[in-house]
Amino acid sequence: MREKATTLYIGPQHPGITGNMMVRLKIEGDTIVKATTEVGYLHRAFEKLQEKRNWLQSFTLMCRFCVPETDPMEELYARAVETIEGREVPERAKYIRVMVLELARLASFMLWYGGQNGSLGLYTMGQWSVGDRNYILDLFEELTGGRVYHMYIWPGGVRRDLPKGFEQKVLKTMDYLEKRLDDYDDLMFDNAIFKKRTKGVGIVDKETAIEHGVVGPVLRGCGIRSDIRIDDPYEVYDKLDFIVPTQEGADIWARALVRRQEARQSIRIIRQVIDMMPGGPVYNKIPNPQKWTLPKGDAYVRVESVRGEVGLYAASDGGLNPRRIHVRGAAYVHAITLLEDVLVGENIADVSAIMNSLGTCPPEIER
Amino acid sequence: MKEIKADLISKIKASFDNVTEKDYDGNRLDFHVETRIIPQILTYLKVNLGYIHLSHISCVDWLEDGEFEIVYIVWSPEDKLKVFIKTRIDRETGVLPNIDMIWRQANTYERELKEMFGIEVDGLVAADEFLLEDWEGLPPMRRDFDTEAYADETFWHRPGREDAMDVREAIIERSREEIPDFAKKYSR
Numbered sequence: 001m002r003e004k005a006t007t008l009y010i011g012p013q014h015p016g017i018t019g020n021m022m023v024r025l026k027i028e029g030d031t032i033v034k035a036t037t038e039v040g041y042l043h044r045a046f047e048k049l050q051e052k053r054n055w056l057q058s059f060t061l062m063c064r065f066c067v068p069e070t071d072p073m074e075e076l077y078a079r080a081v082e083t084i085e086g087r088e089v090p091e092r093a094k095y096i097r098v099m100v101l102e103l104a105r106l107a108s109f110m111l112w113y114g115g116q117n118g119s120l121g122l123y124t125m126g127q128w129s130v131g132d133r134n135y136i137l138d139l140f141e142e143l144t145g146g147r148v149y150h151m152y153i154w155p156g157g158v159r160r161d162l163p164k165g166f167e168q169k170v171l172k173t174m175d176y177l178e179k180r181l182d183d184y185d186d187l188m189f190d191n192a193i194f195k196k197r198t199k200g201v202g203i204v205d206k207e208t209a210i211e212h213g214v215v216g217p218v219l220r221g222c223g224i225r226s227d228i229r230i231d232d233p234y235e236v237y238d239k240l241d242f243i244v245p246t247q248e249g250a251d252i253w254a255r256a257l258v259r260r261q262e263a264r265q266s267i268r269i270i271r272q273v274i275d276m277m278p279g280g281p282v283y284n285k286i287p288n289p290q291k292w293t294l295p296k297g298d299a300y301v302r303v304e305s306v307r308g309e310v311g312l313y314a315a316s317d318g319g320l321n322p323r324r325i326h327v328r329g330a331a332y333v334h335a336i337t338l339l340e341d342v343l344v345g346e347n348i349a350d351v352s353a354i355m356n357s358l359g360t361c362p363p364e365i366e367r
Numbered sequence: 368m369k370e371i372k373a374d375l376i377s378k379i380k381a382s383f384d385n386v387t388e389k390d391y392d393g394n395r396l397d398f399h400v401e402t403r404i405i406p407q408i409l410t411y412l413k414v415n416l417g418y419i420h421l422s423h424i425s426c427v428d429w430l431e432d433g434e435f436e437i438v439y440i441v442w443s444p445e446d447k448l449k450v451f452i453k454t455r456i457d458r459e460t461g462v463l464p465n466i467d468m469i470w471r472q473a474n475t476y477e478r479e480l481k482e483m484f485g486i487e488v489d490g491l492v493a494a495d496e497f498l499l500e501d502w503e504g505l506p507p508m509r510r511d512f513d514t515e516a517y518a519d520e521t522f523w524h525r526p527g528r529e530d531a532m533d534v535r536e537a538i539i540e541r542s543r544e545e546i547p548d549f550a551k552k553y554s555r
Contacts, residue, residue, distance in 0.1 A: 040498040048508060213421050213472045231447060232394065300395075300423060300440050300449065313425040313438065328423040333472045341471075366498060 010351055012041045018355055019362030027348055035343035037336050043366040050325040056289035058322055063149045065327055066364040068111050071104035072303040072310055074153040080314040081155040083299035088284055093157035094235045095277040102266045107136040108306040109263040119352035120197045125187055132180050135173050157283035167274045174267045181263055198252035202342055202354035205250050212338045215330050216308015218358055221255035223248045228304040242269050252357040293320055307359030329364030371446045372396050383408055397451040405454060406464050413469060418443045418450060424476040426484050430510040433458050465490040483508035
């Protein structure tokens with residue numbers, strides 16, 4: 001006998017939702033038969049505000065697009081402006097940018113470890129990883145003055161050079177985190193509950209991935225080797241040696257394994273960058289910001305964040321302010337049409353774990 | 368990269384009329400096309416030429432020209448080339464064809480274009496409210512939408528903070544001193 005369908009609302013305020021958004025579920029028993037996402041709870045009109053500000057003022061909004069990953073947004077904006085203007089960036093600044101981007105990736109991985117496990121009721125991991133993330137935030141604080149919002153990678157290079165002895169502190173933190181990742185493995189990947197709750201859940205196969213424009217670990221989790229750092233390299237990624245891990249499972253477990261390996265690759269990249277970093281200036285000074293105009297033109301640049309490809313389209317009309325700034329977040333693609341399709345047939349208890357695994361970040365959807 | 372671009376230009380021009388291209392340094396190539404052939408050219412790029420990834424859809428409001436410029440950015444993992452397909456539509460009467468049968472996620476972009484710029488998308492699926500709720504009047508991302516006037520009409524200023532409406536004026540009044548013109552002082 002067919003069960004009567006019920007409607008269940010998850011969010012917009014819910015501990016299992018990764019921000020302010022709602023998923024309206026039609027359920028039969030505890031199985032989802034239809035899912036509809038509802039967004040619009042935190043639209044801040046950043047892109048509109050940026051049209052009213054000059055090129056430097058609008059930069060200060062960039063890091064606020066997605067709180068768990070602020071530096072990729074800064075780098076995108078800086079590179080888009082540099083592309084339109086044809087501004088050269090000093091070599092040392094490029095290495096520092098990569099180091100900061102990879103530190104940001106690591107910090108974001110730490111949050112993901114906590115979020116993914118927390119969504120399954122496994123709270124110890126979050127206490128460990130978010131605690132360890134603070135060591136990275138300490139480094140950011142020393143380098144930029146801010147723990148979460150840095151405004152450090154800006155047009156023309158980076159805001160200031162590394163403090164004395166900073167590289168050694170980074171290397172020491174990397175040694176510590178590398179050991180901790182082994183502890184995380186014991187706690188997470190050897191945990192029977194985690195295995196049982198993630199294997200075969202939240203399947204995104206190759207065909208679905210291409211049809212939906214899926215990126216990042218979700219794409220690599222279904223066996224497609226794709227990474228912006230390799231495919232469309234920026235800064236100095238083409239000079240670095242690292243691997244892009246893939247898995248075939250296409251489920252939450254496979255995506256977790258991809259992220260586990262990627263965190264180790266970030267440590268590997270940071271060590272290389274510090275080893276190869278040249279001397280020299282770190283900033284190609286921009287003109288007076290209040291008189292700074294960019295030539296008419298546009299650019300689209302992309303960066304590999306922890307959630308995958310994040311892009312930025314910028315257009316200039318030759319004036320003091322941007323004509324258009326438009327961010328393409330990984331979550332914009334993953335958390336609306338893909339999420340609605342993937343949730344069908346799943347259990348209501350797995351909604352939060354699937355959202356975490358797809359890298360849902362509502363502030364990035366609404367901007 | 369030069370050969371890849373030349374090959375692509377010749378294939379596109381052989382298959383479609385009224386297409387102009389613009390080449391850039393690096394791995395970017397733009398095509399300016401008529402709006403009506405958008406679904407055909409994107410399908411051709413995806414199915415025949417391996418541009419399987421729709422990276423972005425954006426819109427620029429050229430108010431002074433009375434037009435919107437719609438930009439579709441597709442990527443080929445094989446060719447490592449970013450192709451921009453650009454088209455212009457009239458700001459008031461222009462209609463955009465729907466492409467969510469080519470890439471499912473295009474639906475999200477189209478819903479946002481309709482809501483934030485007021486662009487009609489022919490055959491738009493799930494055309495219900497996306498980000499805004501009960502919105503009436505000019506779509507907010509249009510250039511002629513006055514953000515400040517909207518804020519003044521919609522919200523109210525908290526009583527007792529009248530003197531803080533402009534921080535600089537409040538400082539001058541309280542300290543009875545002229546505050547320095549920072550812009551002038553620090554301009555290079």
